[in-house]
Amino acid sequence: xxxxxxxxxxxxxxxxxxxxxxxxxxxxxxxxxxxxxxxxxxxxxxxxxxxxxxxxxxxxxxxxxxxxxxxxxxxxxx
Amino acid sequence: xxxxxxxxxxxxxxxxxxxxxxxxxxxxxxxxxxxxxxxxxxxxxxxxxxxxxxxxxxxxxxxxxxxxxxxxxxxxxxxxxxxxxxxxxxxxxxxxxxxxxxxxxxxxxxxxxxxxxxxxxxxxxxxxxxxxxxxxxxxxxxxxxxxxxxxxxxxxxxxxxxxxxxxxxxxxxxxxxxxxxxxxxxxxxxxxxxxxxxxxxxxxxxxxxxxxxxxxxxxxxxxxxxxxxxxxxxxxxxxxxxxxxxxxxxxxxxxxxxxxxxxxxxxxxxxxxxxxxxxxxxxxxxxxxxxxxxxxxxxxxxxxxxxxxxxxxxxxxxxxxxxxxxxxxxxxxxxxxxxxxxxxxxxxxxxxxxxxxxxxxxxxxxxxxxxxxxxxxxxxxxxxxxxxxxxxxxxxxxxxxxxxxxxxxxxxxxxxxxxxxxxxxxxxxxxxxxxxxxxxxxxxxxxxxxxxxxxxx
Numbered sequence: 001x002x003x004x005x006x007x008x009x010x011x012x013x014x015x016x017x018x019x020x021x022x023x024x025x026x027x028x029x030x031x032x033x034x035x036x037x038x039x040x041x042x043x044x045x046x047x048x049x050x051x052x053x054x055x056x057x058x059x060x061x062x063x064x065x066x067x068x069x070x071x072x073x074x075x076x077x078x
Numbered sequence: 079x080x081x082x083x084x085x086x087x088x089x090x091x092x093x094x095x096x097x098x099x100x101x102x103x104x105x106x107x108x109x110x111x112x113x114x115x116x117x118x119x120x121x122x123x124x125x126x127x128x129x130x131x132x133x134x135x136x137x138x139x140x141x142x143x144x145x146x147x148x149x150x151x152x153x154x155x156x157x158x159x160x161x162x163x164x165x166x167x168x169x170x171x172x173x174x175x176x177x178x179x180x181x182x183x184x185x186x187x188x189x190x191x192x193x194x195x196x197x198x199x200x201x202x203x204x205x206x207x208x209x210x211x212x213x214x215x216x217x218x219x220x221x222x223x224x225x226x227x228x229x230x231x232x233x234x235x236x237x238x239x240x241x242x243x244x245x246x247x248x249x250x251x252x253x254x255x256x257x258x259x260x261x262x263x264x265x266x267x268x269x270x271x272x273x274x275x276x277x278x279x280x281x282x283x284x285x286x287x288x289x290x291x292x293x294x295x296x297x298x299x300x301x302x303x304x305x306x307x308x309x310x311x312x313x314x315x316x317x318x319x320x321x322x323x324x325x326x327x328x329x330x331x332x333x334x335x336x337x338x339x340x341x342x343x344x345x346x347x348x349x350x351x352x353x354x355x356x357x358x359x360x361x362x363x364x365x366x367x368x369x370x371x372x373x374x375x376x377x378x379x380x381x382x383x384x385x386x387x388x389x390x391x392x393x394x395x396x397x398x399x400x401x402x403x404x405x406x407x408x409x410x411x412x413x414x415x416x417x418x419x420x421x422x423x424x425x426x427x428x429x430x431x432x433x434x435x436x437x438x439x440x441x442x443x444x445x446x447x448x449x450x451x452x453x454x455x456x457x458x459x460x461x462x463x464x465x466x467x468x469x470x471x472x473x474x475x476x477x478x479x480x481x482x483x484x485x486x487x488x489x490x491x492x493x494x495x496x497x498x499x500x501x502x503x504x505x506x507x508x509x510x511x512x513x514x515x516x517x518x519x520x521x522x523x524x525x526x527x528x529x530x531x532x533x534x535x
Contacts, residue, residue: 013227021200029205030140041379042208048378048385052210052342053201054371055311057393058254058470063122063462064374064389066262073357075529076264 083177086242091439093171094249098443098469101253102450104128105464115455123462132164132471133157135195135202145199162191164472165243165479172242186237193220194478209339210372213474214310214481218328221485230486240324240483245436247476248315252400252443254465258452259397262390266524270361271394274516278306279402282509290501295414296322299406300330301502305509307402308395309334309368314477315399319407319437320414324484325492333506334368341510342372346379360384361521364391366513387525400444407437 032038045052049061057064070076084092105126113119135145135158148154169187170180197220200206201213224230230238260268279302286298300322304313310331317327345367349359360377363384367373370392377388411432412425451461496502 010228014224017223017227025142025200025203026140029203032205033139038205041375042204044379045208045375050371050374050378050385051207052369052371052375053207053212054374055212055214055309055369055474056251056254056470057259057370057389057396058462058466059474060371060374060389061122063466064262064386064393065117066390067383067386069383070263070357070387073531074264074266074525075531076266078265078529 084175085435086172086176087245087435087439089172089175090242090245090436091249091442092175093168094246094252094436094439095443097168097246097250097472098253098447098464101126101128101464101468102447102460105460105467109456109460115459117455117459120459120463122466123459123464124467126463126467128464128468129471130157130160132161132468132475134161134471134474135199137202137204137207138199139204142199142203145202158195161471161475162188162195165191165194165475168246168476169237169239169243169479172239172246173236178236182233183236186234189234190237190479190482191475193217193224193482194475196220197478197482208375210342210369210375211335211339212310212369212371213478214314214331215335217478217481218331218485218488221482222488223485225486225488234486238483238486240480240487241318243476243480243483244314244318247473247480248318249436249439249443250469250473250476251311251315252440253447253461253469255397255400255440255444255448256451256461257397257400257444257448259393262394263387264529266361266529267391267394269524270365270391270517270520271398274365274513274520275306275395275398278509278513278516279303281512282306282505285508286501286505290505292496292501292505294323294326294496296320296410297326297329297496297502298505299410300326301333301505302509303402303406304330304334305337305368305506306513307398308370308392309338309372311370311396312399312402315403315440316406319403319434320410321434323492324488328484328488329497329502333502337506337510338368338372341367342376346376349380349384355526356381356384357387357525358518358521360387361391361525362514362518364388365395365517365521366510367392370396400441403437404441407434 033042051059051061054060105124108127109124136147138144146153146155146158166187170184173180173183194217197217198213200216282302282305283298286292286302287295292298299320300313300317303316313327313330313334345363359380360383363376364373364387367376373392374385374389377385408429412429415432416428447461451458
């Protein structure tokens with residue numbers, strides 16, 4: 001995207017967009033948090049300290065380490 | 079970006095490696111005097127003083143201002159301002175190395191850092207965050223919205239160094255790609271991640287190019303890597319390696335996050351309905367859902383056991399990024415670009431001439447940190463502390479700034495014909511279906527049968 005729109009059009013578009021963002025992030029998304037399945041999912045994730053938005057394992061609150069019980073169930077290197 | 083001075087790739091490698099060395103040096107300097115090798119004492123590695131210099135907006139529910147509050151409820155702006163400061167500093171250093179005047183770029187860099195911060199606040203809202211709609215999506219959206227609504231002012235243009243930010247972020251990211259993690263789940267984990275992933279990657283790419291006849295090979299490769307390896311981080315690395323356009327990377331990330339949310343919600347109940355063993359179910363989740371955080375979320379909703387296996391299988395896949403990005407860069411510079419035209423010399427000479435040099439920085443950071451990590455328990459905690467505490471957050475800021483730049487410069491009209499054909503969506507769906515079938519078969523074979531210990535009654 002290049003070039004600048006005329007200042008009035010640009011301001012109107014920016015203001016309209018800002019209103020939409022304010023409406024979604026200020027009203028709709030917070031309301032969704034109170035809705036049963038969403039509230040349940042968020043509560044479970046917070047209780048277990050899981051960050052579903054982690055892009056890579058280093059961003060997780062708990063680093064994945066091989067659980068001890070795996071050794072009892074699996075033959076790792078036969 | 080470059081007029082005179084250093085090539086963009088070289089600048090990205092120099093700055094990225096300097097950041098990695100700084101992180102390791104400062105963390106070593108502040109090493110704990112007691113229990114340096116104890117994971118119980120340092121579960122996420124040694125704490126690093128640099129962690130205080132790079133914060134990001136916290137999760138918030140209804141009041142956006144909560145994104146800037148600490149655990150005690152007070153406003154805690156300095157770490158976030160410093161995070162934005164790193165974006166400005168690294169952008170200024172890149173400008174300087176490229177031989178351009180820093181003064182002309184500085185105001186644009188400050189505004190870019192503010193936009194990145196705004197995108198991070200949008201991504202930190204809990205509904206968004208807990209359904210895996212990661213910050214790159216919002217960074218792209220912020221850039222697209224501002225670029226299309228108001229245009230890009232002339233003074234901002236020199237600061238739009240999206241590729242430079244992404245490349246520098248990738249070199250720093252290399253420090254997190256630890257090869258030693260590949261062995262975390264032994265042979266069953268290796269087989270699930272290493273046999274299925276390359277098959278799905280290559281099959282999806284070839285089907286996109288030859289079956290669906292998608293004209294852009296780089297779109298097919300980025301989409302295939304994103305879907306078969308580990309989502310957005312793999313898309314960024316391979317997209318840079320095969321020189322995908324901004325539009326192609328944006329489309330891939332959008333598609334990936336859309337399907338990741340669906341799979342994160344749908345797969346756990348499907349696994350329960352199928353009555354799969356938690357080990358097999360966890361491995362299936364880890365091998366198929368794109369994004370790391372979404373894998374853990376889906377696994378945890380199945381139970382602790384499935385969650386742990388899912389996270390570990392994903393981590394093994396995560397560790398493949400370096401090798402895959404390198405292989406893609408070699409294939410692209412040696413074959414795809416070569417076929418595209420231009421004077422032909424020897425295969426090696428041509429490949430080297432076209433090879434994206436920053437990939438070497440990415441690999442070097444990965445190999446050096448993997449080697450350090452393998453030296454012993456204390457060294458492992460040293461590397462983990464430096465990466466989890468500092469470099470992971472810093473490259474997050476750089477990727478975010480890079481995606482804002484991409485959004486500002488993206489012209490989706492160029493992709494309209496490809497999108498209208500629906501072929502990228504079809505490619506993703508078919509590739510992911512193959513991934514689901516093969517991973518389930520391999521997880522059942524390895525985790526469910528072949529390497530299953532016979533438990534004595």
